[in-house]
Structures are given as structure tokens and as C-alpha cells.
Amino acid sequence: MDRTARHSETRYGNRPTMKDVAARAGVGLKTVSRVVNSEPGVTPDTERRVQEAIDALGFRRNDSARVLRKGRTASIGLVLEDLADPFYGPLSRAVEEVARAHGALLINGSSAEDPEREQELVLALCARRVDGLIVIPAGDDHRYLEPEIKAGIATVFVDRPAGHVDVDMVLSDSFGGAREGVAHLIAHGHRRIGFIGDQPRIHTATERLRGYHAAMRDAGITVEDGWVSLGSTEPERVRAAAEEMLSGPEPVTALFAGNNRVTVTAVRVIAERERPVALVGFDDIELADLLGITVISQDAAAVGRTAAEHLFRRLDGAEHPPARVELPTTLIPRGSGELPPA
Amino acid sequence: MDRTARHSETRYGNRPTMKDVAARAGVGLKTVSRVVNSEPGVTPDTERRVQEAIDALGFRRNDSARVLRKGRTASIGLVLEDLADPFYGPLSRAVEEVARAHGALLINGSSAEDPEREQELVLALCARRVDGLIVIPAGDDHRYLEPEIKAGIATVFVDRPAGHVDVDMVLSDSFGGAREGVAHLIAHGHRRIGFIGDQPRIHTATERLRGYHAAMRDAGITVEDGWVSLGSTEPERVRAAAEEMLSGPEPVTALFAGNNRVTVTAVRVIAERERPVALVGFDDIELADLLGITVISQDAAAVGRTAAEHLFRRLDGAEHPPARVELPTTLIPRGSGELPPA
DNA sequence: CATTCTATTGACAACGTTGTCCAGGGCCTA
DNA sequence: TAGGCCCTGGACAACGTTGTCAATAGAATG
Incomplete structure (x- = not known):
């Protein structure tokens, strides 16, 4: 033998x-x-x-052999935070559609907001020689990507900017959206407005907070201690923060929720209270229309589509310097944001 | 040169x-x-x-070369219907977690309920030599998978059974769940109950319909023409079906919604009506607690996890004949299913 | 000091495909 | 009928890695 x-x-x-x-x-x-x-x-x-x-x-x-021979894999990698989050489903799907139109497959990974896991995933995808990468970063230093990018793996960052590397980015206007949402509350008579957001190391969280402060400053309102809370979006944490703001002798009369998960918990807390509390949330939620929740909506599918199209333009040879696209947000009034102060 | x-x-x-x-x-x-x-x-x-x-x-x-040499890719494929559907996000994430625990990457694809696209995707994944496949089938004939399975690609079907191939399956108890949900409505005094479901070629849709019929028969109720509607889950179609059932001289007093998308639209239609209509939906929905929607809940994450664990057990060498696992569903009463007939 | 043993290292083939190049056969033209 | 050309088909190398095996050097042993 x-x-x-x-x-x-x-x-x-x-x-x-x-x-x-x-x-x-x-x-x-x-x-x-x-x-x-x-x-x-x-x-x-x-x-x-x-x-x-x-x-x-x-x-x-055997496509492995084919890939080895041809140098291109006809696949792209998408690293996001959590596929189970309703914001990322449509985003991922949109990326997939564009990939499909270009004959590429999509490899997916969730970082769970852990920078180390993000890096591990990204490098695993690079080892697979994906043609391109779309990354929703968890960390804030992406120098580890330099050799990969130099080696020709096209990369687009989404939702949050890249740290210390010069790549294409597709972002939503977090600052402007939050500012508009808070201004909306102010326009409806609120002055004591609470802000509950995600962890401060997440770029969108600080941008939205910046928007909040800008709107307050524009209206000449001094933000008091205890009106702002950044941290994990675990329901318990958000619940505690909301209840804290809504209690005491001078509670806030309105809340701005920094993302969809915060909004969901905020809605629950408010529903349990007697006194009505106004609410505007960042990100739209399914059935928000029935619940009458006013939101700042960003089009997740559009973000994903835009990012993927950028990526494939690069793969098709586009050479222009890295661009930074910022997609607008939309205020959708549905009732909760138009309540007057109690 | x-x-x-x-x-x-x-x-x-x-x-x-x-x-x-x-x-x-x-x-x-x-x-x-x-x-x-x-x-x-x-x-x-x-x-x-x-x-x-x-x-x-x-x-x-270069992992492509490594794969070629070693024969294993350390990646598995997941073909589902639509990643943007809130039911599949958690499922996909659960699969990903199990894959990660086994050092494998996940390649994702959406079939958009198109059998041809399903086949195309599955075969593309096979050409990549994924080690295993998890498929939520769109079509009902999967004989095209035979050579792949014979060649050793482990395969698990999820949510719906495979057609004409003998593979592992992980299903939810659609029949039992629907039967329980409809019986629940009957127990609250309803006799005129409408059923709105997905297209009849989808296995879960007919199973749930079967559960509806079983519950009605158990209660000695004759199902009248016009109480049952199967078809696309597009909002317009569902809306038309619901409005039809809720109109006329003898409208239904309760609706059973065959899946999450139907439920969402049904909630909207009912909210627009004066007369209260009872509702039980298959699949849980975010914020359903706040809206008071009674549902038959299936644990998408558990389904995904179970399927992935089966798959890796196969990859680790388990040789037992293909098994069919059926996961139970849970009735969660929240108000809409406990309304008496108007 | 000769001999055996072990630890380290490298040469080489093979994985399954695709790109390059050449051979052979048929057909056309003069 | 000879010469040239085109069309089809096949031999071979290469892609970047890993498994096998042999070679070398140094250590250990007698």
C-alpha cells in the first residue's frame, strides 16, 4: 500500500x-x-x-484549492457587536445582499463588545483571506490591522470610528441626532432632562452625550449632577439609573435614551410610574408606533448597504483616500416625546 | 523576467x-x-x-492553504430565511457561540424563503468545504444534499423538516404550541376564532394550522369558511385577511397569528378597531409584555444552541442514526389572549 | 574514544485547483 | 497534395501550507 x-x-x-x-x-x-x-x-x-x-x-x-490558486476568496467578513441585537440584524442582512450581488459570501462574527474578541475575530478572518472586512469596532485601537490593510484587505468601519488607522468609515450622525432629540424635548417645555447611555468607551455613546449637552447649552440649561448616566445597557443598570433620575424632590420630567436597549428598559420603567415621563430614544424599535415612542431613527439597512458598497468599490479598484460618510438620522414623533412636563 | x-x-x-x-x-x-x-x-x-x-x-x-492540506475548515454554514427577522438573530447568535466554543467560524446566508436560493447557498457553502451545515429550509426537497452528506458534511435541519433526506432535525413543537394557544382562546369563551398563517408550503405554517384545527375539533367547533388564511406574511396581505375576518355580520372574536410577523400586523389592525379582539401569537416579540400580547413562545436561542451542539457532536464523531428533537413551546398570557368575546 | 541515542532541523511531496504552453488533428488554401 | 492555421485537449508547474522522513549535531553511555 x-x-x-x-x-x-x-x-x-x-x-x-x-x-x-x-x-x-x-x-x-x-x-x-x-x-x-x-x-x-x-x-x-x-x-x-x-x-x-x-x-x-x-x-x-473544492473552493479552498481554488482560493489558494486564485488569491481571492469571494468572501467578506463582518464583525459586529451582537447579531441578536435588533439593530444589527437588518444591517447584516443588507451587507449580505450587497455581497450576494457581487458573488461573495458573508462570514459573520460577534465581538460581544469585547476588544480582544474583536481583534481575535478580525485576525481569524484575515487568516481566511477574506477579500474585505466590515467592522463595527468594540475597541479603540486598531493598529493591529495595519499589516492586513497594507497587504490589501479592504476595510470599512461602521457605526463607530477606527482608532489610529486610516480607513473608510460609515457612521450615523449620533451627535446631530441626539441634539435634535433633546431639542425636541426642550421645545415641548422640558428643562430637567435625563440622559441614559452606553459605556463611555463606545464612541456613539459619547457622541450622543455630546449632542445632549449641546442641545442643553443651546437652550441655556445647566445640566445638573445626576441627570447623566453612562454605563452598561443591562436592564438592571438602566433601570436603576432611570429610577434614580425619576425620584427625589426634583426629578427629571423627560428621558433621552442612548440606544434601543436603553429605550426598551426606559419604556418599562416609565410604564410602571404614575406620573407621565416624556421619552425620546435613539434607534427605532419594532412596534414603537403602537407604543407611541418618539425616536431618533437611523436606517440600519442603509448603513449596512452603504458600507458594503464602499467595500466593493474598493475591491473593484477604487483608489481614492479613505472617506468618512455620515448618514443622517430622522426624528419620528409618536407621542412619548411630545408629552409636556408633568 | x-x-x-x-x-x-x-x-x-x-x-x-x-x-x-x-x-x-x-x-x-x-x-x-x-x-x-x-x-x-x-x-x-x-x-x-x-x-x-x-x-x-x-x-x-494563509488558512486557505492550511484547509487544503488538512481537509477541515473549522467553519460551519448557517442558512436561514432572513437575518433581519428578529426570530433569527438570537438563533444565529446562539449558533455562533457554540461554534466559537469549538473554534469554528460561522458563514451566514439568507435564503429569503426562496428554495432555489437556498440550494445555491448550501452548495456554495459545500464548495467551501464547511465542516457542517445548519439549514432552515425554504424548499421541501433536499435530495440535492445527498452527495454532500455522503461526502461527510454534517448537516442539521432546524425549525422545519428536511425533504427526502435523512438528517438530524431540531424543531419546535408547532402543532402542540398552536393547539395550546387556540385552546386557550376557547377556554376564555371564544368559538369564532380566525387563523392567519404563513404560506402553506412552509412546514411550520401547516403544522400550526393543524394545531388550530385540532383544538377546534377538541372543542367540537366547526371551522367556517373564511376563518383560515394562509399566505405571504407581507403586512398588506395579513391586514386584508384580518380585516376580512373581523368584518361582516358574524366576525371572529379572536385571532391566532401564525408567526411573529403576522402578530405584529394583527396587533396594528386590532388597535385600529373599536371592538376588542382577542389575540394569541406564535413567537414572542420584543415589548410584547408592554403591549399585553399573549404569545406561544419558542426559545430561538435554545433552538440554535441545540442544533449547533448536535452538529458538533456529529463532527466529533457521533455515529448514531439521525435524530429528531422537538423543543417545547410556552404559553405566556399577557392579556390579549384572555379577553372575553365581544 | 567509539557508539548509540535523542533532539532539532530541513528537504520533499502532497492537498485540488488554475494558468501557461505545447501537441496533435482537422480544415482551408494554393 | 503540401503548407499553414485554428481548434481542442492535456501535461506541468504553481499557489502556501502540513505530514513524513531523513540528516545532522550534540549528549550520553560504554
Whole structure:
């Protein structure tokens, strides 16, 4: 028994290869390759014989080998925070659609807001030689990406900017959106307005807080201690923060929620209270219309689509310097943001 | 200029390989491989020299080549219906977590309920030689998978059964859940109950309908024409169906919604009406507690986790015949299902 | 000091595909 | 009928990695 046979015995599955197809069809290896890739230069008769052999053996081209040979994988990587978050589902789906239109597959990974896990995922994707990367960063230093980018892996950052590397970015106007939302509350008579947001190391969280402060300053309102709370978006934490702001002798009369998860918890807390509390949330939520929740909406699908289109433009050879796109947000009044101060 | 050089010029990116690292470190190719894979038998000094070369060149192992050599890709494929659907986000995330625990990456694809697209995706994943597949089928004939399964690609079907192939399946108890939900409405005094579900070619849709019929039969109620509507879950279609059932001289007093998308639209339609209409929906929805919607809940994360664990058990060598797991559902009463008939 | 043993290292083939190039056969033209 | 050309098909190398095996050097042993 020669070495090859011994080895093939231990292999898993043992699928037919082009060589097997060629043998069965009585043609050369390259001819099979030509048929599989619809290359010209094969007589209809030969093609038929090859096709029959392919069907009979259940042959399927091994894309790993193809990738190795061609250098391109026709796949892109998407690293986001949590696929289970309703904001990222549509974003991911939009990326997938664009990828599909370009004949590429999508490899997905969730960082769970952990910078180390983000890096681990990104590098694993690079080792797979994905053609491009779309990253919603968890960390704030992405110098580890430099060799990858230099090596030609196109990269687009989404939702939050990249740290210390010069790449394309697609962001939502967090600052402007939050400012508009808070100004909306002020326009409806509120002056004591609370802000509950995500952890301060997350860029969008601080941007939205900046928008809050800007709106307050514009209205000449001094933000008091205890009106602002940044931290995890765990329901318990948010609940505690909200209840704190809504209690005491001089409670806030309105809340601005820094993202969809905060909004959900805020709605619950407010629903339990007697006194009405105005609320504007960043990010739209399903059924928010029925609950009458006023939100600052960002179009997750549009963000994903834009990012993916940028990426593929790069892959198709676009050479312009890295661009930073900022997508606008929309205020959708539905009632909760138009309540007067109690 | 020789052929190699000419070719490498046209290559994209041109990353350093182990050969380059070896040359720089002044060692043999295999020694680099050993260092990269933490294999034993390398002196600390050599290892340091290699590591320096790796860092200096920004080398990253090419996993495509590795896969080709080793036969395993350490990646699994997940084909579902629509990543943007809130039911699939948590499912997908759960699969990802299990995959991560096994050191595998997840490749994702949405079939958009199109059987052809499902097949296309599945075969593309097979060509990538994913180690395993988790499929939420759109079509009802999966014989095209036979060569793949025979070739050793482990496969688990989720949410809906496979057609004409014998594989592992993880399902929710659609029949039992729907039956329980409808019985719940009957127990609260309803007899005229409408059922709005997904397209009849989708297995869960017919199973849930079967559950509806069973509950009605158990209660000795004859289902009248016009109480049942299966079709697309587009809001317009569902809205039309609901309004039809709720109009006329003898309207239904309660609705059973066949999935989350139907529920959402049903809630909207009911909210617009004066007369209260009872509602039970299949699948839980975010904020359903605040809206007081009674649902039959299936744990999407548990479904995903179970499926992924089955898959990896197979990949680890489990040989038992294909199993069919059915996960139970839970009735969560929140008000809408406990309304008496108007 | 000769000999055996072990630890370290590298040469080489192979994984399955695609790009390059050459051979052979048929056809056309003069 | 000879010469040239085009069309089809196949042999071969290369992609970057890992498994196998052999070679070398140094240590240990007698």
C-alpha cells in the first residue's frame, strides 16, 4: 500500500476531485476545469461526457484549492457587536445582499463588545483571506490591522470610528441626532432632562452625550449632577439609573435614551410610574408606533448597504483616500416625546 | 523576467509567506510552520528568531492553504430565511457561540424563503468545504444534499423538516404550541376564532394550522369558511385577511397569528378597531409584555444552541442514526389572549 | 574514544485547483 | 497534395501550507 492510499484512507469524506472526474470521463484534468468554469474551447460532446461524470460522482469543486490558486476568496467578513441585537440584524442582512450581488459570501462574527474578541475575530478572518472586512469596532485601537490593510484587505468601519488607522468609515450622525432629540424635548417645555447611555468607551455613546449637552447649552440649561448616566445597557443598570433620575424632590420630567436597549428598559420603567415621563430614544424599535415612542431613527439597512458598497468599490479598484460618510438620522414623533412636563 | 515573478506581480496584496519568514529568520520552511503551530521540537532561540521575522514581516498564516492540506475548515454554514427577522438573530447568535466554543467560524446566508436560493447557498457553502451545515429550509426537497452528506458534511435541519433526506432535525413543537394557544382562546369563551398563517408550503405554517384545527375539533367547533388564511406574511396581505375576518355580520372574536410577523400586523389592525379582539401569537416579540400580547413562545436561542451542539457532536464523531428533537413551546398570557368575546 | 541515542532541523511531496504552453488533428488554401 | 492555421485537449508547474522522513549535531553511555 503506497503512501498516498494510506493517507487518503484517513481523510475525512474523501470527495471526488477533478482528477477522478477526468478519469471517469476519459479526458484530461484541465478539460474538466474548463467545463466546471464554463471556459471556452470544449466541444459540446466532450462537455457532455464531463458533465455526466460530474453528476455521477457528485463532484463539487473544492473552493479552498481554488482560493489558494486564485488569491481571492469571494468572501467578506463582518464583525459586529451582537447579531441578536435588533439593530444589527437588518444591517447584516443588507451587507449580505450587497455581497450576494457581487458573488461573495458573508462570514459573520460577534465581538460581544469585547476588544480582544474583536481583534481575535478580525485576525481569524484575515487568516481566511477574506477579500474585505466590515467592522463595527468594540475597541479603540486598531493598529493591529495595519499589516492586513497594507497587504490589501479592504476595510470599512461602521457605526463607530477606527482608532489610529486610516480607513473608510460609515457612521450615523449620533451627535446631530441626539441634539435634535433633546431639542425636541426642550421645545415641548422640558428643562430637567435625563440622559441614559452606553459605556463611555463606545464612541456613539459619547457622541450622543455630546449632542445632549449641546442641545442643553443651546437652550441655556445647566445640566445638573445626576441627570447623566453612562454605563452598561443591562436592564438592571438602566433601570436603576432611570429610577434614580425619576425620584427625589426634583426629578427629571423627560428621558433621552442612548440606544434601543436603553429605550426598551426606559419604556418599562416609565410604564410602571404614575406620573407621565416624556421619552425620546435613539434607534427605532419594532412596534414603537403602537407604543407611541418618539425616536431618533437611523436606517440600519442603509448603513449596512452603504458600507458594503464602499467595500466593493474598493475591491473593484477604487483608489481614492479613505472617506468618512455620515448618514443622517430622522426624528419620528409618536407621542412619548411630545408629552409636556408633568 | 521569469514566469514566477511575472505572476506574483499581478497578484493582489502579495503577503509574506512562511517561505519569506524562513528566509528572513535563516531557518527552514518547516521550522516556521512548527513555530506558527506551537509544535514541539524548536529551541527557544530559534523560536525567538522566527517570531521576530513573523512580526517584522506581518506574516499571517494563509488558512486557505492550511484547509487544503488538512481537509477541515473549522467553519460551519448557517442558512436561514432572513437575518433581519428578529426570530433569527438570537438563533444565529446562539449558533455562533457554540461554534466559537469549538473554534469554528460561522458563514451566514439568507435564503429569503426562496428554495432555489437556498440550494445555491448550501452548495456554495459545500464548495467551501464547511465542516457542517445548519439549514432552515425554504424548499421541501433536499435530495440535492445527498452527495454532500455522503461526502461527510454534517448537516442539521432546524425549525422545519428536511425533504427526502435523512438528517438530524431540531424543531419546535408547532402543532402542540398552536393547539395550546387556540385552546386557550376557547377556554376564555371564544368559538369564532380566525387563523392567519404563513404560506402553506412552509412546514411550520401547516403544522400550526393543524394545531388550530385540532383544538377546534377538541372543542367540537366547526371551522367556517373564511376563518383560515394562509399566505405571504407581507403586512398588506395579513391586514386584508384580518380585516376580512373581523368584518361582516358574524366576525371572529379572536385571532391566532401564525408567526411573529403576522402578530405584529394583527396587533396594528386590532388597535385600529373599536371592538376588542382577542389575540394569541406564535413567537414572542420584543415589548410584547408592554403591549399585553399573549404569545406561544419558542426559545430561538435554545433552538440554535441545540442544533449547533448536535452538529458538533456529529463532527466529533457521533455515529448514531439521525435524530429528531422537538423543543417545547410556552404559553405566556399577557392579556390579549384572555379577553372575553365581544 | 567509539557508539548509540535523542533532539532539532530541513528537504520533499502532497492537498485540488488554475494558468501557461505545447501537441496533435482537422480544415482551408494554393 | 503540401503548407499553414485554428481548434481542442492535456501535461506541468504553481499557489502556501502540513505530514513524513531523513540528516545532522550534540549528549550520553560504554
